[in-house]
Amino acid sequence: MTKEELFDNIRRKKSFLCIGLDTDVRKIPQFLLSEDDPIFAFNKRIIDATAHLCVAYKPNLAFYESMGSFGILAFEKTIEYLRQQYPDQFIIADAKRGDIGNTSDMYARSFFEHLKVDALTVAPYMGSDSVLPFLKYTHHWVVLLALTSNEGAEDFQLTKTEDGDALFELVLKKSLAWGGSDQLMYVVGATKASMLERVRAIVPESFLLVPGVGSQNGSLEEVALHGLNSQCGLLVNASRSIIYADNTEAFASGAAAEAEKLRHQMADILIKNKLVEA
């Protein structure tokens, strides 16, 4: 999917919501456990109930890998289902990979050729050759970790380098040589919305994937204030606050209601900023 297609989807749906499919077999409604594949059954219903409200889905691989090959199969089925039924969805595999060049080649092949997701989250610690193999797939995206929403983000990402930049700023700056805003997005946590201005000073055109709205208590208005650009430039992710909003047989409509709350706020923001018409 191109940047323009993504922005078109955002305008059409008046939404820049990304739903995190962090599906944990211990947290899904109990009645699903009698299904052949409870994880896929859960995802399918969540997707059917929410696809009109969001422009992206972000399954986190950790949740699927924790169930071994059975979980990976559920992941593959989820991607395949999205591809078949909702081809306008931008699919981000949240795997935070990062390895030497020949290994990144393997991951790129795995996620872009085999699984056919649009984008993969990548950790920058190992530098250029851990990122470049993914960018050879010109119709796919890398979502690079810049400033994450967790407590430990302060340990290294905010460390000041001798040039006065924080490490996350150095990551952003170096990445400019690796790829443009048509292939690179960045993770910037909502819990640090004020930092978005420093991010935007370096990557004004890029899409930012913003976790931490919802369970992690970031504010959507703050994020929009500091992060919005002329093509929206934001994908705001919520995971647990949506998919586990309701634990009864009506879980899917519970999730949709929660997603609609965010989408409604997003529509107001897009209208107020003249990115869509009222």
Next chain:
Amino acid sequence: MTKEELFDNIRRKKSFLCIGLDTDVRKIPQFLLSEDDPIFAFNKRIIDATAHLCVAYKPNLAFYESMGSFGILAFEKTIEYLRQQYPDQFIIADAKRGDIGNTSDMYARSFFEHLKVDALTVAPYMGSDSVLPFLKYTHHWVVLLALTSNEGAEDFQLTKTEDGDALFELVLKKSLAWGGSDQLMYVVGATKASMLERVRAIVPESFLLVPGVGSQNGSLEEVALHGLNSQCGLLVNASRSIIYADNTEAFASGAAAEAEKLRHQMADILIKNKLVEA
């Protein structure tokens, strides 16, 4: 496995070799492709031929994930085979994970409870809460990326912080608060052997996992000179140079011959440094 047990194995085998099982279906001998599970068939024969020469195996998850659920199954079978047949082997899942706390919890469960590997490689970029969940498993290990052997390592790992440390030194220093040398090891690339002195200044007691000897042309003597400690403190990894040493039906004995070359050098080093008797 405890640090003492690992050192005992090193002395008994006169080897601190770790063999990387980076098994790529495109590189294994063609005749194996007729097997039900060519990846597992390859690993099994490599393991049977080399287990007496090494103290650890390190499968890189990327190679297994690139084949989807089928590959993960081959990975699971490989771990199970090692556990059953060679319980003295230290098994490192090279997955370079790193995510927020609740996701690291999932990974820890996956690798330590489900797969039962001894150790997992972890990337430090997301800080303390991406590492601590693994250390709750007190009989398991985290192998933290410090200074890797790839070209891109220079992009951030060698960046000077305002305190004058390189980022990899800050990673080592912060990690001291997270766990001791009985649970934390560090990846330090052999291509930067001179840096090992700076590493040893911060973590004198810890085991270091050293990739880059073999295909990546690091020198074993250099690594030993700067990295050895009183309990050996080194696991030197070679992957491609061993497992793809021979591409015929005799591939397993070809791999063993290559592994024995390294083990023989290691025995000399251990004897010379009075860590084992001649």
